[in-house]
């Protein structure tokens with residue numbers, strides 16, 4: 042009985058930590074990796090896995106990732122699943138086989154790449170592949186993850202709400218998104234909104250929109266926000282923080 046109480050108390054005070062593994066936009070900022078955000082709490086969950094992320098994860102030690110969740114199939118958000126699969130196939134030591142959660146149809150998308158390269162099944166051998174159901178909560182690495190559609194050119198793209206079922210904290214992550222009501226829905230009530238801000242205030246975007254200027258990201262937030270996916274040449278708006286590789290943030294419940 043004493044042990045159970047002790048464990049419950051300990052869990053109550055464990056934080057969820059977000060570590061920015063890679064913060065670059067669709068091209069790398071100097072010395073920076075592309076999209077990759079590690080959540081550590083009830084498990085270890087990596088949000089997106091762009092080029093440069095795998096090397097950064099390996100700098101941290103053995104690859105102990107329970108699950109990876111991919112927002113969409115632009116290369117800067119998933120490309121390092123490729124060398125990860127090679128590492129599993131040909132690396133010097135056996136690796137854990139994490140779950141990889143993909144947009145609907147994502148398993149077929151990966152298999153199409155694998156067969157084009159003459160390596161059928163390469164992703165299935167490395168990863169436990171799953172597809173999330175938009176709007177439905179999935180249990181992923183101990184977190185409750187909900188994928189919500191966001192506007193991103195003509196591509197099927199999602200943002201994530203990731204809730205710690207014990208502590209109750211919620212991280213919202215935009216992935217890549219243009220402005221729209223969907224983005225505000227994604228961010229609503231989150232303890233931290235990790236949001237892309239790719240564009241300068243005078244930048245051109247396509248129609249339909251695919252990315253955000255900083256003021257559009259800020260307009261979608263109703264609480265703490267951390268901007269990311271931002272070219273290093275663009276300034277941070279006054280009073281805001283822009284993510285950089287290696288930045289770690291402990292999530293704190295807004296009500297707490």
Ligand SMILES: [Zn+2]
Pocket residue numbers: 113115193217
């Ligand atoms: Zn994209």
